[in-house]
Amino acid sequence: MADLGRAALLLTLGLSAxxxxxxxxxxxxxxxxxxxxxxxxxxxxxxxTLVASVVLVAGFVRDDFxxxxxxxxxxxxxxxxxKLSAFWGGQEGSLLLWLLVLTAYASLAIWFARRxxxxxxxxxxxxLAGIGVAFTWLLVGVSSPFDTIAAPADGSGLNPSLQNxxxxxxxxxxxxxxxxxxxxxxxxxxxxxxxxxxxxxIVSTRRWTIVAWTALGIxxxxxxxxxxxxxxxxxxxxxxxxxxxxxxPWLVAxxxxxxxxxxxxxxMLRVWNVTLVGLAFCLSLFGTFLTRSGIVSSIHSFTQSGxxxxxxxxxxxxxxxxxxxxxxxxxxxxxxxxxxxxxSREAAFLYNNLLLVALCLTILWGTAWPIVSxxxxxxxxVVGRPYYDFFLRxxxxxxxxxxxxxxxxxxxxxxxxGLARVFVWPAGVALATGLLLILLGAGSSIPGLIAYxxxxxxxxxxxxxxxxxxxxxxxxxxxxxxxxxxQLVGRNRRRxxxxxxxxxxxxxxxxxAGSSAYDSVAEGRLTRGESLTVGDYTLTYRALTERDGANAxxxxxxxxxxxGGDDLGTVAAGKNxxxxxxxxxxxxxxxxxxxxxxxxxxxxEQVRDDGAVFFRxxxxxxxxxxWLAGLVFVLGSLITLWPDAREERRLAxxxxxxxxxxxxxxx
Amino acid sequence: MSVWxxxxxxxxxxxxxxxxxxxxxxxxxxxxxxxxxxxxxxERLEAQEARDRALAALKELEADHRAGRVxxxxxxxxxxxxxxxxxxALRRLDRVEGARTGGAKSR
Amino acid sequence: xxxxxxxxxLVVALSVAAVLAVFLLYTSLAGGxxxxxxxxxxxxxxxxxxxxxxxxxxxxxxxxxxxxxFTLEDIEGHQKERxxxxxxGSVPDLFRTGRDxxxxxxxxxxxxxxxxxxxxxxKCPSKYQAAESSA
Numbered sequence: 063m064a065d066l067g068r069a070a071l072l073l074t075l076g077l078s079a080x081x082x083x084x085x086x087x088x089x090x091x092x093x094x095x096x097x098x099x100x101x102x103x104x105x106x107x108x109x110x111t112l113v114a115s116v117v118l119v120a121g122f123v124r125d126d127f128x129x130x131x132x133x134x135x136x137x138x139x140x141x142x143x144x145k146l147s148a149f150w151g152g153q154e155g156s157l158l159l160w161l162l163v164l165t166a167y168a169s170l171a172i173w174f175a176r177r178x179x180x181x182x183x184x185x186x187x188x189x190l191a192g193i194g195v196a197f198t199w200l201l202v203g204v205s206s207p208f209d210t211i212a213a214p215a216d217g218s219g220l221n222p223s224l225q226n227x228x229x230x231x232x233x234x235x236x237x238x239x240x241x242x243x244x245x246x247x248x249x250x251x252x253x254x255x256x257x258x259x260x261x262x263x264i265v266s267t268r269r270w271t272i273v274a275w276t277a278l279g280i281x282x283x284x285x286x287x288x289x290x291x292x293x294x295x296x297x298x299x300x301x302x303x304x305x306x307x308x309x310x311p312w313l314v315a316x317x318x319x320x321x322x323x324x325x326x327x328x329x330m331l332r333v334w335n336v337t338l339v340g341l342a343f344c345l346s347l348f349g350t351f352l353t354r355s356g357i358v359s360s361i362h363s364f365t366q367s368g369x370x371x372x373x374x375x376x377x378x379x380x381x382x383x384x385x386x387x388x389x390x391x392x393x394x395x396x397x398x399x400x401x402x403x404x405x406s407r408e409a410a411f412l413y414n415n416l417l418l419v420a421l422c423l424t425i426l427w428g429t430a431w432p433i434v435s436x437x438x439x440x441x442x443x444v445v446g447r448p449y450y451d452f453f454l455r456x457x458x459x460x461x462x463x464x465x466x467x468x469x470x471x472x473x474x475x476x477x478x479x480g481l482a483r484v485f486v487w488p489a490g491v492a493l494a495t496g497l498l499l500i501l502l503g504a505g506s507s508i509p510g511l512i513a514y515x516x517x518x519x520x521x522x523x524x525x526x527x528x529x530x531x532x533x534x535x536x537x538x539x540x541x542x543x544x545x546x547x548x549q550l551v552g553r554n555r556r557r558x559x560x561x562x563x564x565x566x567x568x569x570x571x572x573x574x575a576g577s578s579a580y581d582s583v584a585e586g587r588l589t590r591g592e593s594l595t596v597g598d599y600t601l602t603y604r605a606l607t608e609r610d611g612a613n614a615x616x617x618x619x620x621x622x623x624x625x626g627g628d629d630l631g632t633v634a635a636g637k638n639x640x641x642x643x644x645x646x647x648x649x650x651x652x653x654x655x656x657x658x659x660x661x662x663x664x665x666x667e668q669v670r671d672d673g674a675v676f677f678r679x680x681x682x683x684x685x686x687x688x689w690l691a692g693l694v695f696v697l698g699s700l701i702t703l704w705p706d707a708r709e710e711r712r713l714a715x716x717x718x719x720x721x722x723x724x725x726x727x728x729x
Numbered sequence: 730m731s732v733w734x735x736x737x738x739x740x741x742x743x744x745x746x747x748x749x750x751x752x753x754x755x756x757x758x759x760x761x762x763x764x765x766x767x768x769x770x771x772e773r774l775e776a777q778e779a780r781d782r783a784l785a786a787l788k789e790l791e792a793d794h795r796a797g798r799v800x801x802x803x804x805x806x807x808x809x810x811x812x813x814x815x816x817x818a819l820r821r822l823d824r825v826e827g828a829r830t831g832g833a834k835s836r
Numbered sequence: 837x838x839x840x841x842x843x844x845x846l847v848v849a850l851s852v853a854a855v856l857a858v859f860l861l862y863t864s865l866a867g868g869x870x871x872x873x874x875x876x877x878x879x880x881x882x883x884x885x886x887x888x889x890x891x892x893x894x895x896x897x898x899x900x901x902x903x904x905x906f907t908l909e910d911i912e913g914h915q916k917e918r919x920x921x922x923x924x925g926s927v928p929d930l931f932r933t934g935r936d937x938x939x940x941x942x943x944x945x946x947x948x949x950x951x952x953x954x955x956x957x958x959k960c961p962s963k964y965q966a967a968e969s970s971a
Contacts, residue, residue, distance in 0.1 A: 069737025073744060080748065092763040098751040106744040113740060181766055223929075260771070261778050295926065327789075329782060416852045423856070432872060444886055445869040472799045473786060474807050480800030527798075534796035587900060637929075647929045667926050668900055676900040678926060716777050 064129055067117035067208040070110045074161070075198040077107040081191035089184045089256070097184045101172060104187055107194060108165035115162050118155060118207055122148055128213040131155060137219040137642045139613050147230040148220045153354070153369065154207035156233070161197045163241040167270065168194065171245045175266040178717045182262055186252030193244050196376050205369055219642035222614070228288035235281030236308060240346040242274020243311055246318075247343035247384075250336050254387040259332065259394045264322055265713060269703055275315045276699040282308050283692040294648040294665050296583070296680045298688070301450040306429045307349025310422045314342040317418040320411050320468075327473065328408060332395040333388060334415070340384035341419075345426070347377045352429065403475035410468035414461060421457040425450065455509050459516060462571055465564050466520035469527065469557075487526060492519035510579030517568045517575075524561050524568075531558075553708075555701050562698030569691035573659070576684030585667075585678040597681035599662055600624045604632070606673050614638040616649070619666045619675045623653060635666040635677070659686040769825070776822040783818040787811050870940060875908050876915035878943055886940050887919065887949055891933050899927050908949075911936050920947070925954030 085100035351373035495518035618636035635651035889908030941951035
């Protein structure tokens with residue numbers, strides 16, 4: 063088995079290397095058959111990577127512990143779904159998944175663009191192949207998942223904290239996000255290499271970018287939910303380097319998704335857009351370097367192998383390549399369109415971009431500060447939560463406000479009087495909400511109050527937008543309200559899908575502000591029958607149970623929950639002791655109030671032999687809105703992504719002549 | 730073990746054939762050069778993009794004005810520029826296309 | 837922002853860059869951030885630091901009572917210096933003799949290290965490779 067896996071990876075390396083060299087030669091010399099052959103090699107590299115992946119999956123399913131990787135990440139009594147997810151439970155498998163996703167994206171993106179942007183695809187192929195070569199080299203030469211050992215009787219098991227449904231899908235979404243950013247990067251570089259700086263690279267990658275960005279966002283939310291439920295310290299985001307590594311490219315991709323609209327509508331910011339795409343990709347590589355090299359300490363520490371320097375080399379290469387290409391093509395990227403006014407849609411998007419990039423760079427600075435300070439002062443200094451929270455407020459709150467303003471300002475230039483008229487309703491709603499919240503006692507946290515006021519403002523503008531749009535359409539067509547509403551969204555998917563995504567970000571902001579600015583906490587050691595009060599909840603420790611699960615002993619402390627005079631049932635918190643892995647994990651008890659979105663969060667920190675338990679209990683208002691935001695986010699993305707036949711036809715006409723297939727004779 | 734190695738070798742052969750396919754299918758094509766856009770075609774493409782952009786801007790401004798997103802005075806101050814841009818873009822496309830057909834005739 | 841063809845863009849970019857630079861200098865040099873040191877480097881350090889080390893010996897005491905005592909030594913190198921740590925608050929699941937961890941606190945006059953309650957972060961043992969994966 064291992065032989066086939068190794069052979070398949072070697073094949074992938076050969077095929078990507080061929081696609082890189084032959085693809086570059088074909089593009090340079092203008093050889094049609096060679097270009098086609100390079101493209102086929104790229105498709106084939108996906109297939110051989112798939113074969114290697116199937117071999118590894120088979121190794122896990124068949125408990126083939128002669129594979130060192132399987133022996134190190136699985137055991138006989140591990141449930142099947144975790145045997146499958148153990149595939150990406152370690153570094154070698156993670157890299158293989160990276161490569162599988164990359165070759166899949168590359169093949170699909172090239173396949174879909176091969177007619178509409180044939181002359182561009184010729185140049186994109188070697189770029190994608192180059193990225194593939196880098197990753198395959200790591201799998202073949204540095205860190206192979208197919209190393210064999212004398213098979214032990216049983217494997218050493220999977221880290222208990224990874225034995226969770228979230229860990230089955232969370233890494234997959236993150237990879238889909240990270241790796242997906244390679245597609246817009248490759249097309250942007252292909253456009254620069256070929257000098258085809260028209261809009262085809264944007265049109266060809268629009269959906270891929272949104273898919274990658276959505277996957278990255280969902281992956282992070284799943285990770286946050288996992289941390290919340292499984293790691294059990296009472297939070298969901300710790301500003302850890304590994305978490306920041308995923309957040310940074312997401313922020314830059316968000317900036318790009320906005321600024322690209324200015325290029326599409328006004329033809330401006332062409333250099334900026336290419337820069338953002340390059341930055342997003344380089345950041346995803348840099349994040350990998352940070353976490354894999356062990357150069358900064360993280361809660362999630364990975365095995366420190368020789369892989370770090372390689373990634374540093376990749377990052378440096380990618381940065382240099384991007385910079386050189388942009389520099390060389392500056393003349394082609396020049397445009398005549400200019401920013402006409404500082405009060406306009408373009409300007410609002412520009413502010414949004416600057417804030418997003420500033421936020422990203424401050425996070426990068428904080429994440430890299432231990433390295434920088436070590437080099438400068440000889441002492442690694444770690445910046446903590448206050449640093450990140452400070453900048454999240456400084457840059458995040460204006461961003462929230464802009465989310466309400468941006469979509470309503472006219473392109474080119476808007477007068478302040480006109481703006482005042484457009485915003486009178488949302489501003490009124492926001493002020494009323496703010497006053498109401500102060501009366502309700504939300505003034506205890508000023509940032510929280512500001513966040514809620516801004517959120518009310520944005521939600522009001524979004525509702526107003528849908529209402530205005532529907533009314534205008536009804537006035538034009540006389541359709542009934544539901545039809546007009548459906549037509550409005552269906553005919554402007556990107557715009558109204560975008561509003562839905564905005565609504566999800568507002569929900570996220572409300573959830574984050576509620577659970578971090580207005581939470582309460584209590585702790586204490588209880589013996590059976592004793593109670594603890596937190597917020598308006600009273601918890602009474604009733605019983606301690608113990609039970610043998612599939613691969614762990616589960617100890618649970620059961621508590622009665624009361625609020626006011628109401629009996630709310632019980633909540634159980636405890637610990638699992640995993641036998642194969644010889645490890646204990648905290649299992650928190652969470653009681654969600656679906657009506658208010660509030661969570662009661664119970665940690666049994668210490669269970670003593672005499673049955674006394676040390677509890678730590680949080681009340682987290684509105685925290686469930688964060689998870690709801692994830693669903694709304696997906697809905698918004700789907701609306702945006704849904705194919706629009708009208709737009710497809712328009713683009714097909716525009717590119718009919720430009721995209722003659724490169725694999726047909728050129729007459 | 731050898732079974733797996735043989736499978737690997739078979740995979741290698743199959744994939745190499747896929748890669749070589751363009752050459753196997755056309756051992757001696759009349760032309761092996763890539764279709765490149767001529768300067769005129771590229772200019773036409775960019776003119777089309779500019780036209781689409783300008784017309785979309787005009788359409789959006791009208792819709793925004795109708796929906797009440799853009800006030801009357803803002804609309805009046807911008808509509809002239811947007812219309813002129815659209816007219817410019819259309820004229821540019823006409824000129825480019827005219828040059829192209831003209832060139833074809835003279836050939 | 838390579839070509840600032842419009843003065844407005846230049847102004848915006850420069851102002852933001854300036855604001856950013858001020859903030860960065862302020863927070864990184866004046867405030868925020870705790871130095872991260874190994875047990876052998878702790879001597880002479882005053883103020884709050886993050887201590888990174890490996891647990892040796894057997895921990896004793898109650899983290900939710902009078903405090904848990906354990907000993908840390910350098911993870912790398914041959915330094916023999918050890919630090920006694922007094923810790924209160926939640927103890928992560930992975931805490932055990934032989935594991936690497938980070939605690940934040942201050943060194944006392946008697947050489948012991950008293951931590952900020954709940955500041956312990958364990959690093960995953962090398963046997964496991966937590967796939968909170970970023971690549």
